Amino acid sequence: MEITLNDKIQTVSENTFLYEIIFSQLGDLQKGVAVAVNDSVIPKTNWEKHIIQSNDHILIIKATQGG
Secondary structure, three states: OEEEEOOEEEEOOOOOEHHHHHHHHHOOOOOOEEEEEOOEEOOHHHOOOOEOOOOOEEEEEEOOOOO
């Protein structure tokens, strides 16, 4: 099924959990990360429970230091 991840169309398997997508993008470097699915922020405690649906729009934002 197709999803949009940070404005790029990607194909993922059905029954994919949000955590799997985040892990594939960031590995274990998940501190300072915010995730929204269809413009709704998903708390980190729900990443392993949230199942991705076809045509979902996912935005992963990682905080960086600097100024």
